Amino acid sequence: MLIPCFACEARFTPDEYFAACHDYHRGRDLVAWTCPRCGNRDELRVLPGELGFGYPSRGRFTVEDRFRVPGLRRRRAELRLDISLDKRVWRVPSRTAQPARCGA
Numbered sequence: 690m691l692i693p694c695f696a697c698e699a700r701f702t703p704d705e706y707f708a709a710c711h712d713y714h715r716g717r718d719l720v721a722w723t724c725p726r727c728g729n730r731d732e733l734r735v736l737p738g739e740l741g742f743g744y745p746s747r748g749r750f751t752v753e754d755r756f757r758v759p760g761l762r763r764r765r766a767e768l769r770l771d772i773s774l775d776k777r778v779w780r781v782p783s784r785t786a787q788p789a790r791c792g793a
């Protein structure tokens with residue numbers, strides 16, 4: 690199965706796709722994903738059996754589109770999210786704590 694980038698419509702194998710996940714945000718339960726093809730950055734929620742795409746709204750992330758990935762599993766760890774599929778595991782480390790950025 691192939692997972693698409695919603696910006697450029699390139700399609701990736703799960704290995705390519707999940708290797709491009711980075712910066713797990715535990716509080717919001719989101720991983721960042723940067724498309725290896727077009728560089729578009731997205732945020733998504735890894736859910737059992739599917740990926741959830743959506744938009745931040747009033748400080749919360751609302752899943753509006755779901756992409757089915759049969760067999761997808763997730764496990765939250767202290768400083769990372771483990772994504773597993775077909776005996777493969779991808780570990781997405783948490784974003785390191787950073788001070789709030791100034792507007793500039």
Ligand SMILES: [Zn+2]
Nearest residue numbers: 694697724727
């Ligand atoms: Zn793309």
